[in-house]
Amino acid sequence: MNPIRQDFPAFDQLDRPLHFLDNAATSQICRPALDALIRFETADRSNVKRGVYARAERASMAFDDARKAAMEFLNASLPEEVVFTSGATLGLNTAAHILQDRLQPDDVILVSLLEHHSNLVPWQLAAERRGASLRAIPVTDGGRLDLERLDELADRVKIVAVTHASNVTGAITDVARLRSFCDATGALLVLDGAQRAAHGPIDVQALGCDLYAFSGHKCFGPTGIGVLWGRYDLLDAAPPFLGGGEMIRRVNLERSTFAPPPHRYEAGTPPIGGAIALGAALDWSMAQDWDQLGTQERELAGRMLDGLAALPGCRIYGDTGTQQRIGVVSFELEDVHAHDVCQLLDSDHGVMLRGGHHCAQPLMERFDTVATVRASLAPYNDSADVDALLNGLEAVRRKLA
Amino acid sequence: MNDALYDQAIIAEARSKTGAGRLEAPTVTAECDNPLCGDRITVDLAVQDGAISDLAHKTRGCLLTQASASLLARYAKGGDVAAAGELRAAIEAFLKGQEDERFAILTPVRNAKSRWDCVTLPFQALADALADLEKRG
Numbered sequence: 253m254n255p256i257r258q259d260f261p262a263f264d265q266l267d268r269p270l271h272f273l274d275n276a277a278t279s280q281i282c283r284p285a286l287d288a289l290i291r292f293e294t295a296d297r298s299n300v301k302r303g304v305y306a307r308a309e310r311a312s313m314a315f316d317d318a319r320k321a322a323m324e325f326l327n328a329s330l331p332e333e334v335v336f337t338s339g340a341t342l343g344l345n346t347a348a349h350i351l352q353d354r355l356q357p358d359d360v361i362l363v364s365l366l367e368h369h370s371n372l373v374p375w376q377l378a379a380e381r382r383g384a385s386l387r388a389i390p391v392t393d394g395g396r397l398d399l400e401r402l403d404e405l406a407d408r409v410k411i412v413a414v415t416h417a418s419n420v421t422g423a424i425t426d427v428a429r430l431r432s433f434c435d436a437t438g439a440l441l442v443l444d445g446a447q448r449a450a451h452g453p454i455d456v457q458a459l460g461c462d463l464y465a466f467s468g469h470k471c472f473g474p475t476g477i478g479v480l481w482g483r484y485d486l487l488d489a490a491p492p493f494l495g496g497g498e499m500i501r502r503v504n505l506e507r508s509t510f511a512p513p514p515h516r517y518e519a520g521t522p523p524i525g526g527a528i529a530l531g532a533a534l535d536w537s538m539a540q541d542w543d544q545l546g547t548q549e550r551e552l553a554g555r556m557l558d559g560l561a562a563l564p565g566c567r568i569y570g571d572t573g574t575q576q577r578i579g580v581v582s583f584e585l586e587d588v589h590a591h592d593v594c595q596l597l598d599s600d601h602g603v604m605l606r607g608g609h610h611c612a613q614p615l616m617e618r619f620d621t622v623a624t625v626r627a628s629l630a631p632y633n634d635s636a637d638v639d640a641l642l643n644g645l646e647a648v649r650r651k652l653a
Numbered sequence: 654m655n656d657a658l659y660d661q662a663i664i665a666e667a668r669s670k671t672g673a674g675r676l677e678a679p680t681v682t683a684e685c686d687n688p689l690c691g692d693r694i695t696v697d698l699a700v701q702d703g704a705i706s707d708l709a710h711k712t713r714g715c716l717l718t719q720a721s722a723s724l725l726a727r728y729a730k731g732g733d734v735a736a737a738g739e740l741r742a743a744i745e746a747f748l749k750g751q752e753d754e755r756f757a758i759l760t761p762v763r764n765a766k767s768r769w770d771c772v773t774l775p776f777q778a779l780a781d782a783l784a785d786l787e788k789r790g
Contacts (some may be wrong), residue, residue: 285734591690591771596659608690622691622713651659652716 254398254634256545259283259536260472263632265629271603275470276419276610276628279450281533282472288314288532291475292525300524301498309407315524318531319514322414322479324652325534326464327455329622333487335480336527341370343465343480348374348519349489350463350482351411354440357383359410362439364417365396365618369611371444375413389414391618394572395421399429400638409439416448416464420610420626421570422553422580424448425441431460440486446470450540450630451549451578453534456481461627461649468526471629473533480517487513494519545631550574552638554628556581565653566645570617579629582610585645587651593645596610596652600645603637657761659716666725666758667719672726674709681789685780687774692718696725696778700786704733710775717762721772728755729779738783740778748772 257263262280263270272280291452298308302314305553321335337343354363372386379386387405390398395418412434417424417499427443434441440465445454449466456464460552463486467478477486492499492510496519501509510516554574560566563587585593590607597603609616627641679697685695692714699707708730712722721744729737746761747753748769762772 589692591715591768592717594657595765595768599658613691616691622693652664 254632256448257632260632261286261493264338268535269602269636271640273627273629273637274432274604275450275630275633275634276447276626277606278469278475279472281469281474281529281632282536284536285473285529285533288350289525289529293529297525303553305365311524312526313624314531315522316429318527321531321534321538322481324487325453325538326328326479326481327453327457328481329457330484333481333484335482335487336522337465337478338476338523339442339467339469339478339538340465341434341467341478343467343571344442344444344480345374345480345491346480347413347463348378349493351440352378352382352485353490355379355410358408359361359384360387360408360601361385361411361413362387362389362405362409364414365391365614366395366397366415366421368415368419368444368446368548369615370615371413371415371442372614375411378434380639382422384410386457388614394423396423396576397425399426402433405435406437409437411442412439413442413444415446416454416459417445417446417451417578417580418505418570418612418615419580420582420612420615420624421445422582423570424576426576427459427461433564438548440585444563446579447578451467452479452540455536462486463500466591468533471533471537475529477523477530479530482513484513484534487517496520498522505556518630522639530649548631549579549629552633552635553577553579555635555638556627556641558647559638563642563645563649565649569621569624579633580626581628582626583647584621584624586653587649590625590653593625594647595642597644600647601640603640605641636646658662658765660761662758663761664716666669667716669723670719671723672699672708672710672730673712673722675711676707676709679709680739681782681786683778683785685774685778685781687714687718687770689760689770690715692771692774693720694775694778696775696782697730698779698786700734703735705731705737710778712773712775715719717768717771718774721759724759725775725779734783739781740769741780744773744776745789753772761763767787 264605319331323331414629439460443461445466462479469475499519569582578636594607676697680700684695695711697709747756
């Protein structure tokens with residue numbers, strides 16, 4: 253058994269094996285995060301930044317510590333650059349809001365065919381509001397951004413908003429190449445880190461991005477919480493996204509002045525328990541040996557990719573190598589619908605997968621398909637999970653194909 | 654989860670491909686998508702004197718959708734428009750527990766709520782086609 257499972261309560265009591273390979277959708281919560289959540293909800297539960305009693309002080313301090321944990325996880329320079337959101341989706345919508353006033357009519361937002369709808373639709377809305385338009389970086393047959401084509405796409409680009417790692421093909425984006433593109437064009441760089449954040453700490457300063465969003469539930473934290481990191485000057489230059497308590501400095505009936513970042517973007521009582529638990533999950537992540545976990549993940553991904561390639565009628569979408577990727581693999585069995593595969597793998601083999609378009613319909617179109625099966629790895633997976641997948645697929649193929 | 658979701662009766666019904674294809678000159682056509690997975694069904698109806706004289710469906714979907722589309726063709730084709738108009742409500746009631754011989758092979762789907770949309774999709778397309786027909790008068 254993979255010893256890291258001791259850190260995940262989901263594996264504590266099982267009456268059947270838990271071959272959980274849907275980590276790209278939602279990971280399991282790690283024990284420190286669950287413990288922190290319970291501690292807050294039982295021992296410290298109270299509102300933050302309001303109460304003057306000791307219980308509220310403890311809650312406020314734990315909330316501040318969570319922001320610092322996120323700052324460290326991202327290698328950001330200020331805790332004030334960390335905005336708590338409900339997840340990557342709200343983070344990216346807020347990012348689009350923060351940057352949209354910089355767009356003039358006919359300006360261009362550069363996205364890509366790899367994007368999750370969460371990093372596409374907010375930019376479509378922003379473009380519509382400002383009379384700007386979207387342009388997409390194409391994707392290679394190997395499921396990677398075709399950055400060779402970047403220079404021909406440069407005209408009037410003011411914002412580049414792309415995924416840090418694909419939720420369909422697992423490809424990790426060459427951010428350095430995008431950074432130099434942005435240096436040359438003056439565009440701002442937004443990264444969707446929803447997938448990448450589950451694979452170890454991030455260095456926004458080394459990446460050189462301007463805004464970065466991720467969600468807690470994909471990186472071993474609770475649901476309903478996420479982070480938008482932004483360069484302070486960008487956060488400070490934009491108006492609020494939502495109005496309410498917590499985000500104001502002074503309110504008159506006619507108009508209000510707004511709090512500085514990050515509170516300007518955190519209207520209302522925040523998901524306090526969620527933020528504190530996310531902080532604990534990020535602390536857990538920072539304490540791991542990601543060199544070793546990365547090696548483990550590449551070995552398992554290799555085992556999976558080799559097994560899939562050997563399966564008759566199996567088509568893998570994206571790169572079949574194990575470098576510059578996360579352990580997210582999409583495939584299709586000839587003549588068997590993705591949902592039929594997923595249902596049978598669960599009921600007959602205890603393997604949990606995702607089938608569908610993965611909220612990436614433009615990419616599905618690029619690959620000329622409708623729905624794929626996706627298996628995605630986390631540190632608690634092991635070779636038994638991969639073997640259960642491969643054996644199950646062989647059985648499904650014999651049954652249905 | 655019911656293991657019988659993929660029992661032989663459902664697989665056989667899906668593979669029968671009853672009514673699969675397109676009509677050359679349909680009276681009305683409706684297309685329906687399942688947003689969860691991107692599955693799509695196109696239903697063509699030929700209507701004459703208040704009856705569905707012919708029906709064909711082009712189905713891009715999972716086994717459950719295909720089995721359901723075959724059932725749709727079995728029960729709607731040759732029947733009158735009014736009876737066909739009740740089929741969507743009938744399959745929904747069946748999924749919620751109402752006994753209905755016509756859908757008996759789909760009994761295992763009752764326990765897999767995430768897949769209800771898969772089996773109602775063809776019947777939704779039929780309902781859309783009939784609504785369109787009625788609008789035309």
